[in-house]
Amino acid sequence: MINLTVDGILQEGASASDGFGLFTSKSVVAMRVNGELRDLAHKLADGDVVEGVEISSEDGLNILRHSAAHVLAQAVQTINPEAKLGIGPPIRDGFYYDFDVVDSFTPEDLKALEKQMERIIRSGQRFVRRVTNDGDARIELSGELYKLELIGLKGSDLGEGSAEVGAGELTIYDNVDPQSGETVWRDLCRGPHLPNTRMIGNGFALTRVAAAYWRGNENNKQLQRIYGTAWPTKDELRAHQERLEEAARRDHRRLGTELDLFSFPEEIGSGLAVFHPKGGIIRRVMEDYSRKRHEESGYDFVYSPHITKSNLFEISGHLGWYADGMFPPMKMDEEIDENGVVRKQGQDYYLKPMNCPFHILIFKSQARSYRDLPLRMFEFGSVYRYEKSGVLHGLTRVRGMTQDDAHLFVTPDNMEQELTDVIGFVLGLLRDYGLDDFYLELSTREEGNPKFVGADDIWEKATATLQKVATATGLELVPDPGGAAFYGPKISVQARDAIGRTWQMSTIQLDFNLPERFDLEFTAADGSKQRPVMIHRALFGSIERFFGVLTEHYAGHFPPWLAPVQVVGIPVADAFSDYLHSVAAELRKHGVRVMVDDSDDRMQKKIRNHTKDRVPFMLIAGGEDADSGAVSFRFRDGSQENGVPVDVAIERILEAIKTKAQV
RNA sequence: GCCGACUUGGCGCAAUUGGUAGCGCACCUCACUUGUAAUGAGGUGGUUAGGGGUUCGAGUCCCCUAGUCGGCUCCA
Structure with missing residues (x-):
C-alpha cells in the first residue's frame, strides 16, 4: 500500500x-x-x-509515433537483417527512422514494410524496458555501429538522437512476443513506449523515403530515411492526409501554372522566374501599394545597379564569408598595349547578393549630421544568390529575387523610436495584404561566443530595445537565443496563413558591423563624430517569396484589389454583350480591371472558366437585367445575387477594391 | 552540393514482357445564340528534356548533361 x-x-x-x-x-x-x-x-x-x-496529447502522440518508428525498424530488419539502425524519433505529425542499407528503399518497399508493420502491430508485442550499462550494451549491440556511437555520446547534446539515449540510465526496449514470451527484437531507446504494438492501431502510413546525413552533418555518411505518419485513429490519419491534399491544391507552383501567373523557363536557369501578364498585375499592385506606404512613412527612394566591382564586397566582407553563395565574377581582364603598359586594369565584377553596401555608399556620399538622421533608404533591389541546386523551391527559394529592402541609419538615441515605428509599419502593411495572425521571434547572441562583433553595451542596449518594442506589440514573442547574425540581433515576424502554416516574413535586423567596416559617421550636436547604427529591414523578404506565400494563403482567390481580372461580364446571350460592354466601360473609367467575355462559348462554360480563373466578380446580364438596368453578381463560391442596379453594383465593386476586402 | 524518384504536344495524363506515340482540356474552323460550373462536328499540334550507347528495332534498357519533385545540408 x-x-x-x-x-x-x-x-x-x-x-x-x-x-x-x-x-x-x-x-x-x-x-x-x-x-x-x-x-x-x-x-x-x-x-x-x-x-x-x-494518446491524443502531445506527449501521447510522440509516444505513439516513436513506437511506430520502432515497429518500422523491426519491419525493416525482418525483411533485411543487414540493415543497420540510425535514429528513429517522433517528429511533427509522424516519425522517421534512418537506416544504413546497401540499396535505397523504393515505393514498393514501403508497401511491403507497411504490411510487415501491420503484422507486428497485430501480434501485440509488448514493449519492455530494460536497464543496461555501457559495457553490456556495447556487446549486445555490437553489430549496430551507429547505436554504439550513440552510447559513446550519451549525455551530450544529440538533438533528435536524444530519443535513443537520454541523460539518465541507459536502456534497451525489448519487443516481447506475447505468446512465446520471447524477445523478438530490441532497440537502444530512452522510451517511454506504448504498452504493446497493438495500440498503434491502423492510423499510420509510410509516406516517403529520403536520404539524410548521419547526425545531420553533411560530412557524414548519408543514411536512408523512411518517413511515416501516425495517428490514434484511421479517421485522424485520413484528416491529416486531407490537410496535405489541401496544401497541395494551394501549392503556388501549381497555381502559378494553372492561373498563368509565372514560370521558370528552363532556358533561363534554375531559380529564375518570369512573371506572366496576370502575375505581373498582382506583383505590380503589390509593389505600388508598398511604394505608397513607404512614401507616406518617410522613406527615401533610391536605386542602385545590379553589378559592382569586387572591391565593394571586399569592404563589406561578403567576399570573405559568403563567396560560395554568390554568382562567380565576371572577369574583365587587364589590357596591355604593345609597350607592355597597362592600358586598362583588370577587374572582377559581381552580381549583387544584397543591397546594403550600395545604400551605405549613398549615406557616405556626403557628410552627415545628426539632423539628417534617421535616414531611411528604400529600394526594390534585385539581388542574385547562387543557392545550392537542391534547395530551390518555386518562388520561395530562388536565385534571382527582388527585395523590398530598406536601410535605416539611426543614432543610438533614435533606435528605440525607429524600431517601434518600423515594427508597427511592418505589421500594418502585412495586415493590408491579408495576413493578420503573427508571432515574433527575437534572435539574440550567444553569451561568450566570440564570433559576435560589436561592443557589449551596444548589444545589450539593442537587444533590450528590440525586446521592449517587440513586447509592446502585444504579440507572442518567441526567444531564439544564439540565432542572431554575428553583426547584430534581429526580430522576425512569423505569419500564419489561412491553413495554419507559419512563414517567416519580415526581418528587422540591427547591424553594428557594416557601419564599422565602411567607417560611417555623422556629426553629433556637440560636434563630435559618431557612428550610426544600421537597421536592415525587408517586409516581404523578397517579392517573389511573398507572392508565393500570398498565392498559397489565398489559394489563388486573390482579393479584388490584387486580382488580375477583377470583373468579368458574362452575357446570357450574344445580344446582351453591348449592354455589358457599357457597364464595363463605366467600371474601366474608375480603373477597374474588367473584361467582357463575348466569345461564342455558352454562358455556363464561361461561368466555369472564370470561376476556375478565380475572378472575384462575375457580372451576368440577360434580358431581365437589361430591361431593368441591372446586373446579376456571381461569386467564386457559387453564390449569386440577381437584379442589382448597375450603379449599386459599381459602387459595391469599387468599395471592395478600395477597402481591400475579400469576397 | 548529397541521396532517391521523375521529365511524353501549351496544361493534365496513356502507351502489355523493347515492336515504331494516344486521350482529355486548351488552340483553330464551322454550325448553334443559349439565365448561373463543360453545345456539337471537324482540324492543327509531339524527331517522347538534350546528347551518346546497346539492339534488327528504344518513350521503354545503359551512360552523360540539363531541369523538376521529395528529403538532407544550407539560407549572410
Missing part, C-alpha cells in the same frame, strides 16, 4: 503499483511520474505524483 497523487488527487493506500492498475482508460498510454515520462509498467513508489498521458 502506497500513497500516490493521481491526476491531482491524493490516493491514500493505493492498491495499484503501476500505471496499468491506475489507469483503466485505454486512451492512457503512458504516465508522468514526478514530471518524468514513464511506461505504464513503471513501478510506482510511495509519494509519487502521477498523471496519465492521453
Whole structure:
C-alpha cells in the first residue's frame, strides 16, 4: 500500500503499483511520474505524483509515433537483417527512422514494410524496458555501429538522437512476443513506449523515403530515411492526409501554372522566374501599394545597379564569408598595349547578393549630421544568390529575387523610436495584404561566443530595445537565443496563413558591423563624430517569396484589389454583350480591371472558366437585367445575387477594391 | 552540393514482357445564340528534356548533361 497523487488527487493506500492498475482508460498510454515520462509498467513508489498521458496529447502522440518508428525498424530488419539502425524519433505529425542499407528503399518497399508493420502491430508485442550499462550494451549491440556511437555520446547534446539515449540510465526496449514470451527484437531507446504494438492501431502510413546525413552533418555518411505518419485513429490519419491534399491544391507552383501567373523557363536557369501578364498585375499592385506606404512613412527612394566591382564586397566582407553563395565574377581582364603598359586594369565584377553596401555608399556620399538622421533608404533591389541546386523551391527559394529592402541609419538615441515605428509599419502593411495572425521571434547572441562583433553595451542596449518594442506589440514573442547574425540581433515576424502554416516574413535586423567596416559617421550636436547604427529591414523578404506565400494563403482567390481580372461580364446571350460592354466601360473609367467575355462559348462554360480563373466578380446580364438596368453578381463560391442596379453594383465593386476586402 | 524518384504536344495524363506515340482540356474552323460550373462536328499540334550507347528495332534498357519533385545540408 502506497500513497500516490493521481491526476491531482491524493490516493491514500493505493492498491495499484503501476500505471496499468491506475489507469483503466485505454486512451492512457503512458504516465508522468514526478514530471518524468514513464511506461505504464513503471513501478510506482510511495509519494509519487502521477498523471496519465492521453494518446491524443502531445506527449501521447510522440509516444505513439516513436513506437511506430520502432515497429518500422523491426519491419525493416525482418525483411533485411543487414540493415543497420540510425535514429528513429517522433517528429511533427509522424516519425522517421534512418537506416544504413546497401540499396535505397523504393515505393514498393514501403508497401511491403507497411504490411510487415501491420503484422507486428497485430501480434501485440509488448514493449519492455530494460536497464543496461555501457559495457553490456556495447556487446549486445555490437553489430549496430551507429547505436554504439550513440552510447559513446550519451549525455551530450544529440538533438533528435536524444530519443535513443537520454541523460539518465541507459536502456534497451525489448519487443516481447506475447505468446512465446520471447524477445523478438530490441532497440537502444530512452522510451517511454506504448504498452504493446497493438495500440498503434491502423492510423499510420509510410509516406516517403529520403536520404539524410548521419547526425545531420553533411560530412557524414548519408543514411536512408523512411518517413511515416501516425495517428490514434484511421479517421485522424485520413484528416491529416486531407490537410496535405489541401496544401497541395494551394501549392503556388501549381497555381502559378494553372492561373498563368509565372514560370521558370528552363532556358533561363534554375531559380529564375518570369512573371506572366496576370502575375505581373498582382506583383505590380503589390509593389505600388508598398511604394505608397513607404512614401507616406518617410522613406527615401533610391536605386542602385545590379553589378559592382569586387572591391565593394571586399569592404563589406561578403567576399570573405559568403563567396560560395554568390554568382562567380565576371572577369574583365587587364589590357596591355604593345609597350607592355597597362592600358586598362583588370577587374572582377559581381552580381549583387544584397543591397546594403550600395545604400551605405549613398549615406557616405556626403557628410552627415545628426539632423539628417534617421535616414531611411528604400529600394526594390534585385539581388542574385547562387543557392545550392537542391534547395530551390518555386518562388520561395530562388536565385534571382527582388527585395523590398530598406536601410535605416539611426543614432543610438533614435533606435528605440525607429524600431517601434518600423515594427508597427511592418505589421500594418502585412495586415493590408491579408495576413493578420503573427508571432515574433527575437534572435539574440550567444553569451561568450566570440564570433559576435560589436561592443557589449551596444548589444545589450539593442537587444533590450528590440525586446521592449517587440513586447509592446502585444504579440507572442518567441526567444531564439544564439540565432542572431554575428553583426547584430534581429526580430522576425512569423505569419500564419489561412491553413495554419507559419512563414517567416519580415526581418528587422540591427547591424553594428557594416557601419564599422565602411567607417560611417555623422556629426553629433556637440560636434563630435559618431557612428550610426544600421537597421536592415525587408517586409516581404523578397517579392517573389511573398507572392508565393500570398498565392498559397489565398489559394489563388486573390482579393479584388490584387486580382488580375477583377470583373468579368458574362452575357446570357450574344445580344446582351453591348449592354455589358457599357457597364464595363463605366467600371474601366474608375480603373477597374474588367473584361467582357463575348466569345461564342455558352454562358455556363464561361461561368466555369472564370470561376476556375478565380475572378472575384462575375457580372451576368440577360434580358431581365437589361430591361431593368441591372446586373446579376456571381461569386467564386457559387453564390449569386440577381437584379442589382448597375450603379449599386459599381459602387459595391469599387468599395471592395478600395477597402481591400475579400469576397 | 548529397541521396532517391521523375521529365511524353501549351496544361493534365496513356502507351502489355523493347515492336515504331494516344486521350482529355486548351488552340483553330464551322454550325448553334443559349439565365448561373463543360453545345456539337471537324482540324492543327509531339524527331517522347538534350546528347551518346546497346539492339534488327528504344518513350521503354545503359551512360552523360540539363531541369523538376521529395528529403538532407544550407539560407549572410
